[in-house]
Amino acid sequence: MSENTQQDLIHTQPQPHCVVCGSQGKIVYENLNDRLFGVPGYWSMKTCLNTKCGTHWLDPRPVDEDLGKLYVKYYTHQARNYYEQADGDGSRSIGH
Numbered sequence: 001m002s003e004n005t006q007q008d009l010i011h012t013q014p015q016p017h018c019v020v021c022g023s024q025g026k027i028v029y030e031n032l033n034d035r036l037f038g039v040p041g042y043w044s045m046k047t048c049l050n051t052k053c054g055t056h057w058l059d060p061r062p063v064d065e066d067l068g069k070l071y072v073k074y075y076t077h078q079a080r081n082y083y084e085q086a087d088g089d090g091s092r093s094i095g096h
Contacts, residue, residue: 010041010069012060019057023050027059037073 018025025046032043048055062070 010039010066011063012041013063015046015057015059015061018048018050018053018055020055021048021050021053023048023053025049025057025059028056037071039070 016025017023025048027044028047029045032045033041034043043058044060045056046059
């Protein structure tokens with residue numbers, strides 16, 4: 001496993017209350033790590049105690065300035081050339 005550099009670290013801030021309704025939350029998962037995209041760190045997830053809300057969120061949560069670091073390896077953010085799968089003239093075929 002590769003070692004994280006200082007610039008790879010995700011800065012966080014406490015988020016003890018629900019981001020939707022402001023109610024208290026309780027921890028439902030602790031020490032989660034991102035095995036799919038390799039976001040550094042360990043995370044805890046809370047759920048809202050307001051039964052009409054039920055929102056889940058990270059606490060602590062990433063600061064806004066570091067949100068881009070969460071998606072560096074996210075597959076939808078890789079460059080893709082539209083014409084790679086086209087027929088050469090830019091048109092697309094159905095089937096083969």
